[in-house]
Amino acid sequence: MKGSKPKAKAKSVLPGFGISMGFTIFYLCLIVIIPLSAVFIKTSGMTLPQFWETITNPRVLASYRVSFLTAFAAALINVVFGLLVAWVLVRYRFPGKKLVDSLIDLPFALPTAVAGIALTAIYAPNGWVGSLLQPLGIKIAFTPLGITIALVFIGLPFVVRTVQPVLQDLEKDTEEAAVMLGAYRLRTFTRVILPDLIPPLLTGFAMAFARGLGEFGSVVFISGNMPLKTEIAPLLIMTKLEQYDYMGATAIALVMLVIAFIMLLIINMLQWWSGRRTIAG
Amino acid sequence: MAGAVTAHLDHTAAQRPQHINESGLVRIILITIALLFLALVVVLPLVTIFMEAFKKGVDVYVASVTEPYALSALKLTLLTAVIAVPLNTLFGVAAAWAITKFRFRGKNILITLIDLPFAISPVIAGLIFVLLFGAQGFFGPWLDERGIQIIFALPGIVLATIFVTFPFVAREIIPLMQAQGTQEEEAAASLGARGWQIFWRVTLPNIKWGLLYGIILCNARAMGEFGAVSVVSGHIRGQTNTLPLHVEILYNEYQFSASFAVASLLLLLAVLTLVAKSIIEWKAEKIKS
Numbered sequence: 092m093k094g095s096k097p098k099a100k101a102k103s104v105l106p107g108f109g110i111s112m113g114f115t116i117f118y119l120c121l122i123v124i125i126p127l128s129a130v131f132i133k134t135s136g137m138t139l140p141q142f143w144e145t146i147t148n149p150r151v152l153a154s155y156r157v158s159f160l161t162a163f164a165a166a167l168i169n170v171v172f173g174l175l176v177a178w179v180l181v182r183y184r185f186p187g188k189k190l191v192d193s194l195i196d197l198p199f200a201l202p203t204a205v206a207g208i209a210l211t212a213i214y215a216p217n218g219w220v221g222s223l224l225q226p227l228g229i230k231i232a233f234t235p236l237g238i239t240i241a242l243v244f245i246g247l248p249f250v251v252r253t254v255q256p257v258l259q260d261l262e263k264d265t266e267e268a269a270v271m272l273g274a275y276r277l278r279t280f281t282r283v284i285l286p287d288l289i290p291p292l293l294t295g296f297a298m299a300f301a302r303g304l305g306e307f308g309s310v311v312f313i314s315g316n317m318p319l320k321t322e323i324a325p326l327l328i329m330t331k332l333e334q335y336d337y338m339g340a341t342a343i344a345l346v347m348l349v350i351a352f353i354m355l356l357i358i359n360m361l362q363w364w365s366g367r368r369t370i371a372g
Numbered sequence: 373m374a375g376a377v378t379a380h381l382d383h384t385a386a387q388r389p390q391h392i393n394e395s396g397l398v399r400i401i402l403i404t405i406a407l408l409f410l411a412l413v414v415v416l417p418l419v420t421i422f423m424e425a426f427k428k429g430v431d432v433y434v435a436s437v438t439e440p441y442a443l444s445a446l447k448l449t450l451l452t453a454v455i456a457v458p459l460n461t462l463f464g465v466a467a468a469w470a471i472t473k474f475r476f477r478g479k480n481i482l483i484t485l486i487d488l489p490f491a492i493s494p495v496i497a498g499l500i501f502v503l504l505f506g507a508q509g510f511f512g513p514w515l516d517e518r519g520i521q522i523i524f525a526l527p528g529i530v531l532a533t534i535f536v537t538f539p540f541v542a543r544e545i546i547p548l549m550q551a552q553g554t555q556e557e558e559a560a561a562s563l564g565a566r567g568w569q570i571f572w573r574v575t576l577p578n579i580k581w582g583l584l585y586g587i588i589l590c591n592a593r594a595m596g597e598f599g600a601v602s603v604v605s606g607h608i609r610g611q612t613n614t615l616p617l618h619v620e621i622l623y624n625e626y627q628f629s630a631s632f633a634v635a636s637l638l639l640l641l642a643v644l645t646l647v648a649k650s651i652i653e654w655k656a657e658k659i660k661s
Contacts, residue, residue, distance in 0.1 A: 103474050104558050106567040111470040115482070118463045122535055123488055126500040129510065133503050172409045179406040182388065183399050191407070193646045194414050200589070200642040202596025204616040205635040208623050209417035212424055212632075219420070244413055266392045276394060305493025307599035308616070312623065325495040325599065332499065332603060337508060344496045351491040358491075359484055 130348055133341040145342040150318050151327060155346070158324040161235050162303030165242030166250075166296045172243075173250025173295060174288065180251075181258045199248045203308025210241050211312040233315030238323065241309040246299030253295040254288060257365070261287060290365030294358060301354035305347065421639050424632035436622075436630035437637060444610045445618040446637070451526070452601075452614065453594040456533045460590055464541025465583070469571070472549035473557065483546070489538040497535045498603025501528055524606030529614065532600035537593045544586030548579050581656040585649055592645040596638055 134142060145151065179185075180192055198206065214221045214231040221232055231237045261284065269279040307325045314321040322330075324347055331340035394402070426433055436442060467486060471479060489497065503509050505522035515522060522528045556578070560570045576583075598616040605612040607621065615638055622631035 103554070104561045105473050105554065105570070106561070107469060107571075108474045111466040112474075112476075115463065115467040115470050118459075118466075119482075119485060122531070122538055123485065126504055126531075126535065127488070127492075129500050129503040130496070132510070172406070172413075175402065176406045176410065179403050182393070183403055185403050189650070191410060193650050194410060196646055196649065197414050197418065197642060200592045200596075200645040202598060202616045202619075202635075202638045202642070204598040204619050205421065205596070205638045205642075206417060208619065208631060208635060209420045209424075212420050212628075213416055219416070240413075244417065247413060263388070263392060270392055276398075279392075301491050305491070305496070307493065307495050307602075325493045328493075328495050328499060329603065332502065335508075337503065337506075340499060341503065344493075344499050347493055347496060351493070355484060355487060355491040359480075359487075 127348070130341055130345055133337065134345045137338055137342065141338075142342050145339050146346055150322070151324075151343055153319040154322045154324040154327040154343075157235060157238065157321060158304050161238040161242055161323070162300050162306075164239045165246055165303050166300040168239070168243050169246045169250045169299050170292055170296050173247060174254055174292060176247075177251045177254040177258055181255060195248050195251050198244050198246075203245070203306065204312075206244055207241065207309040207312035210237070210244065210309065214240060214313065232313050233317070233321060235321060237313040237315070238310050238321060241313050242299075242303040242306060245306050245309055246303055249298040249302065250292070250295030253291045253298065257288060257291040290361060294361040294365060297354060297358045297361060301351065301358065304350065304354070418639065421632055421636050424628060425636040427632075428629040432629050433633045433636075436627075436633035441609050441613065442615075442618060442634055445613045445615045445634075448526070448529070448613065449595050449615040452530050452533050453591055455530050456537060456594045457587060457591050459534060460537055461541045461583075461587055463538070464543075464545060464586060464590075467542045468545045468549050468579075469575075471546055473554050486539050486542050489535055494536055494597065494599030495603055497600035498532050501531050501535075501604055523604050524608070524612060526612070528604035529601050529612065532604045533594050533597050536597050536600045537590045540590035540593060541583070541586035544589065545579050545582050548582040549575070552578055581652045581659075585652045588645055588648050588652075592641060595641055 137145070176195070180188065180195075211218070211232055213219050214237055216222065216225050216230065216232065218232070221230075224231060231240060265283050266279055269283045274282065305325060307323075307329075310323055311326055314323060314326070316322055316326055324343060328340045328343050328347075331337075331343065393399070467482075470476075471482065502523055504511055505515060505528065506512055507516065507523070509523070522531070556574050557570050560574045565573065596616055597614075598620070601614055602617060602620070605614065605617055607613060607617055609618075609621070613621065615634060619631050619635045619638070622628075622634060
C-alpha cells in the first residue's frame with residue numbers, strides 16, 4: 092500500500108502489468124471468490140430464525156466447542172514445545188540436527204489422512220502407546236485428547252517455522268548487556284529474549300489454531316466421531332452433506348468461514364506488527 | 373503458511389560464548405526434551421506407517437499396492453496433480469510478478485485474498501463446489517441438461533484440489549521476488565529486453581529454487597488432499613477414488629495392512645518432498661555464498 096498514488100501515475104518501465112494482474116484477478120475470482128460467495132448466497136436463502144436455529148442446535152454448538160477447545164489446547168502445546176524445538180535447533184549443536192530440522196516439515200508434507208490412521212494406530216486401546224496407557228485408565232483415541240494430539244502434529248511446523256527465523260536474527264548484544272548488568276540466564280530469557288519472541292509466538296499460535304479449527308483428515312480417524320462428544324465442526328458439515336441437508340451444512344460453514352476470515356485478519360495484523368509481513372509465508 | 377519459511381540453520385548462532393549460553397546440563401536437558409517430543413509426535417507416526425504396512429509380509433504389501441483399485445487411485449491422483457499444479461504455478465508466477473514488480477492500490481488485500489484458501493477448512497473447500505455444481509447446486513440443472521458432470525467426477529476433484537493448493541507457489545516466490553526488488557529487471561528493460569526475455573533471463577534464474585520448492589510443495593499437497601476431495605469425489609472405486617480416499621476406504625473395511633501399504637506410498641511422497649527441500653536449500657545456500 093506504499094504506492095497510495097492512483098494506479099495510472101505509478102508507471103513502471105517493466106512490461107506485463109496488465110496481463111499478469113488480469114490473469115491473477117481472473118483466476119482468483121474463478122477459483123476462490125465466486126465459489127466462496129456460493130456459501131453466502133445459499134445462506135441468504137434462509138430466514139434469520141432458520142439460520143439461528145441451525146447454528147444453535149445443541150449438536151452444532153457441541154461440535155464448535157470440541158473444535159475450539161481442542162484447536163486451542165493443541166496450539167498452546169505447540170507454542171511451548173515449538174519454542175523449545177526452535178530454541179534447541181537454532182542455539183545448540185548436536186548430531187543429526189539437520190535431519191531433525193527437516194523432520195519439522197513432515198506434518199506439512201504428509202497427507203492428513205495418512206497422519207490420521209497412523210496416530211489412531213498408535214493411540215488406540217490396542218495400539219503401541221494406547222495399550223500402555225489403558226491399564227492406567229487413560230484413553231486417548233476416540234476422546235478429545237486424541238483430537239488434540241492430531242492437531243499438535245498438524246500445527247507443529249507453524250510455530251517452529253515462525254519462531255525460528257526471529258530467534259536466528261536476535262542480536263547477541265542485548266543478551267550480553269543483560270549479563271553485564273548482572274542478570275541471570277533465566278531472567279535474561281524472560282526479560283530480554285521473550286519479549287522479542289512474543290509476536291512470532293502469537294502468529295504461530297494463530298496459524299496453528301486456525302488450521303486446527305478446519306482440520307479434517309487427521310482428526311476424523313482418531314476422534315471416534317461421537318455426536319456431542321468428539322464430533323468436530325468440519326465433520327458435521329460432511330454429515331449434513333451426506334444427508335442432503337445442504338442448507339444446514341452451509342449455515343455451519345458460514346460461521347466457520349467468518350471465524351476463518353477473522354483469524355486471517357489477526358494473523359496478518361500480527362505479521363505486520365512483528366514486521367515480518369509476507370516473509371513468514 | 374508454514375513450510376514456506378526456508379530456515380537456514382546458521383552455524384554462528386549455535387556457537388555462542390559461554391556467558392550467554394546455558395550451562396551444559398541445561399542444554400542437554402532441553403535437547404533431550406525437544407527430541408523426545410519430536411520422537412513421540414513426528415517420528416513415531418512415521419515409523420508406525422512402515423511397520424503396519426509390512427506387518428503381514430512383503431507379499432501382502434505388494435499385492436495391496438498393485439491391485440487394480442489401488443492403481444486406478446494412483447492414476448487419478450497423478451492426473452489431478454498434473455492438471456492442478458501447472459495451473460497454480462502459472463497463477464503463482466503471474467501473481468508474484470504483478471505484486472512485486474508494480475505498485476498499486478489494494479496490494480495487501482490481494483495478498484490476503486490469495487492466502488484465503490489456507491485458512492479455510494478443506495471440507496468447506498469441497499462444499500462450495502457442491503453448492504455450485506452439485507445436482508441441487510446453482511449450475512446443477514444447467515449442467516445436467518448438457519450431460520456435464522463435475523461433482524462426483526474428475527473436474528470436481530481437480531477444482532477442489534486447485535482451491536486447496538491455490539496459494540502455495542505464489543506464497544513461496546512473492547517474498548523472494550520482493551527481496552530482490554526490480555532493479556535488475558529495469559536494467560534489462562532499459563537495455564531493450566522484452567517482457568518474456570526479462571522473465572526468462574533475469575527473474576527466473578533468481579527465483580528458480582524457491583519456485584521449484586513451491587511447485588514440489590504444491591504437488592505434495594495436491595496428491596495428498598483428503599477433506600476437500602472427499603466431499604466432491606463420491607468415492608466410486610476405480611473411478612473417482614484418489615490415493616488418500618483409497619487409504620480411508622481400506623481402513624474403514626478393517627484391511628489395515630493394505631491401508632497402511634497404500635499410505636506408505638503417500639509417506640514416501642512426503643519424504644521425497646522433504647529431501648527435495650533440503651537439496652534446494654543447500655543449492656540456494658551455495659549460490660548465496
